[in-house]
Amino acid sequence: MAExxxxxxxxxxxxxxxxxxLQGVVNNAVYLHYLEHARHRWLDTxxxxxxxxxxxxxDLVAVRIEIDYKYPLRSRDRFVVRSAIKxxxxxxxxxxxxxxxxxxxxxxxQAKVVxxxxxxxxxxxxxxxxxxxxxxxxx
Amino acid sequence: MAExxxxxxxxxxxxxxxxxxLQGVVNNAVYLHYLEHARHRWLDTxxxxxxxxxxxxxDLVAVRIEIDYKYPLRSRDRFVVRSAIKxxxxxxxxxxxxxxxxxxxxxxxQAKVVxxxxxxxxxxxxxxxxxxxxxxxxx
Amino acid sequence: MAExxxxxxxxxxxxxxxxxxLQGVVNNAVYLHYLEHARHRWLDTxxxxxxxxxxxxxDLVAVRIEIDYKYPLRSRDRFVVRSAIKxxxxxxxxxxxxxxxxxxxxxxxQAKVVxxxxxxxxxxxxxxxxxxxxxxxxx
Amino acid sequence: MAExxxxxxxxxxxxxxxxxxLQGVVNNAVYLHYLEHARHRWLDTxxxxxxxxxxxxxDLVAVRIEIDYKYPLRSRDRFVVRSAIKxxxxxxxxxxxxxxxxxxxxxxxQAKVVxxxxxxxxxxxxxxxxxxxxxxxxx
Numbered sequence: 097m098a099e100x101x102x103x104x105x106x107x108x109x110x111x112x113x114x115x116x117x118l119q120g121v122v123n124n125a126v127y128l129h130y131l132e133h134a135r136h137r138w139l140d141t142x143x144x145x146x147x148x149x150x151x152x153x154x155d156l157v158a159v160r161i162e163i164d165y166k167y168p169l170r171s172r173d174r175f176v177v178r179s180a181i182k183x184x185x186x187x188x189x190x191x192x193x194x195x196x197x198x199x200x201x202x203x204x205x206q207a208k209v210v211x212x213x214x215x216x217x218x219x220x221x222x223x224x225x226x227x228x229x230x231x232x233x234x235x
Numbered sequence: 236m237a238e239x240x241x242x243x244x245x246x247x248x249x250x251x252x253x254x255x256x257l258q259g260v261v262n263n264a265v266y267l268h269y270l271e272h273a274r275h276r277w278l279d280t281x282x283x284x285x286x287x288x289x290x291x292x293x294d295l296v297a298v299r300i301e302i303d304y305k306y307p308l309r310s311r312d313r314f315v316v317r318s319a320i321k322x323x324x325x326x327x328x329x330x331x332x333x334x335x336x337x338x339x340x341x342x343x344x345q346a347k348v349v350x351x352x353x354x355x356x357x358x359x360x361x362x363x364x365x366x367x368x369x370x371x372x373x374x
Numbered sequence: 375m376a377e378x379x380x381x382x383x384x385x386x387x388x389x390x391x392x393x394x395x396l397q398g399v400v401n402n403a404v405y406l407h408y409l410e411h412a413r414h415r416w417l418d419t420x421x422x423x424x425x426x427x428x429x430x431x432x433d434l435v436a437v438r439i440e441i442d443y444k445y446p447l448r449s450r451d452r453f454v455v456r457s458a459i460k461x462x463x464x465x466x467x468x469x470x471x472x473x474x475x476x477x478x479x480x481x482x483x484q485a486k487v488v489x490x491x492x493x494x495x496x497x498x499x500x501x502x503x504x505x506x507x508x509x510x511x512x513x
Numbered sequence: 514m515a516e517x518x519x520x521x522x523x524x525x526x527x528x529x530x531x532x533x534x535l536q537g538v539v540n541n542a543v544y545l546h547y548l549e550h551a552r553h554r555w556l557d558t559x560x561x562x563x564x565x566x567x568x569x570x571x572d573l574v575a576v577r578i579e580i581d582y583k584y585p586l587r588s589r590d591r592f593v594v595r596s597a598i599k600x601x602x603x604x605x606x607x608x609x610x611x612x613x614x615x616x617x618x619x620x621x622x623q624a625k626v627v628x629x630x631x632x633x634x635x636x637x638x639x640x641x642x643x644x645x646x647x648x649x650x651x652x
Binding site: 113114116117118120123125171 | 391392394395396398401403449
């Protein structure tokens with residue numbers, strides 16, 4: 097996996113056959129798994145551990161996802177998820193994510209994921225988390 | 236499962252424990268599975284069989300999904316997916332889907348799914364499929 | 375869903391299209407999901423809540439699974455999972471599970487699942503759990 | 514990924530958070546996904562493409578799986594699946610697979626997977642496939 101500078105992140109993947117459905121292409125829902133894993137990998141590189149945060153009562157949750165499917169992934173395709181982050185207001189961050197086929201960077205899907213943070217179940221912006229987001233967002 | 240009149244459809248579900256992730260709530264991607272299953276159940280009631288269509292070279296594919304997550308589903312929750320359909324232009328249909336907790340109808344998620352039809356890989360509006368959509372959309 | 379007497383349990387399912395893989399049949403791994411859900415439904419009917427137990431530091435875990443695949447499930451198939459339980463030694467229980475197609479009871483798969491109980495990570499036989507298993511096992 | 518000599522194969526993985534369930538560990542069924550992906554990667558290195566075979570009417574199917582779960586995988590764990598193959602009779606092959614944690618090779622799970630080959634739905638031993646298996650099995 098290639099890691100870019102802090103304000104962008106890339107994770108490479110390869111389609112696994114069990115991710116394909118009876119149409120022979122990767123099932124729609126699986127793209128959300130790819131996007132989530134790419135986000136968690138990114139968080140990990142900057143010291144935010146999703147599972148450890150949960151154990152501390154801090155949960156990052158997607159509150160809205162928009163995704164455009166442009167070209168279907170198939171068995172054995174290699175692809176990259178490119179992510180960039182933006183703060184939105186006091187309590188939300190927006191992560192723009194693109195999936196591109198490898199090696200030719202053909203656009204596969206494009207998504208906008210709005211993430212909020214719950215602390216013991218309530219919307220919150222804990223400094224330990226949002227200071228990292230601000231750094232990633234270049235603020 | 237209750238079936239409404241043709242222009243709306245409801246499918247009831249119950250959360251299965253394996254659908255929950257380490258945060259103890261249903262994983263984001265799984266909601267797309269629920270929505271897909273509700274759509275396919277609906278198609279089934281009006282004589283469109285997703286797998287049989289694929290075998291004939293006709294693939295219904297989601298080209299865009301927007302979903303707002305409002306309240307997390309947890310282990311053993313029962314919920315309903317309510318769906319309504321609208322034709323959009325010549326080649327697309329839009330399905331509005333809501334997930335509500337049972338028995339109190341608390342809003343869980345709201346989605347807009349844009350579906351296109353590929354015939355041997357190319358955008359198409361085969362009469363056998365779109366005449367059914369038009370009927371469901373009340374046109 | 376039909377509930378039998380305590381020493382046996384049945385849960386009915388219907389194949390969901392996203393559970394099928396590119397061979398057009400339900401993927402191997404998904405059968406373990408069906409079996410797990412059937413077990414948890416059973417536990418639920420006798421007052422054992424898998425998620426609540428986890429919250430109390432008690433985890434039921436599969437330590438061994440044997441499964442024979444006899445006939446592939448396909449899109450829209452309806453089937454039943456029949457389960458029966460047996461105590462094995464002090465710390466283990468064995469659950470025999472059969473999957474049969476509906477309506478004709480054609481054998482689909484047969485499994486033996488060995489379950490142990492971890493309390494704060496260590497093998498254990500908490501009375502609140504094992505007394506229920508013994509009751510289900512007819513002891 | 515490291516590829517060993519032909520009679521053994523290794524694939525490296527990393528746990529993805531969505532693969533963990535509400536117990537905070539990788540769900541049982543997901544291990545079958547890992548094992549399948551490792552097998553398909555191996556087939557791929559010797560020129561057998563699972564999806565292409567299906568398109569030719571040749572389906573490799575698991576007929577029996579035995580798996581012992583020894584140590585639970587958790588968020589961010591890295592692990593390797595080691596596989597070895599054996600011919601069994603005229604129509605079956607047996608693949609022994611071990612999952613070990615990295616970097617210390619702690620045993621995570623051990624599995625025996627019996628695979629058969631269906632040609633247009635009937636048990637078969639097509640030369641193009643079984644000659645490869647025999648080569649991998651060192652015969």
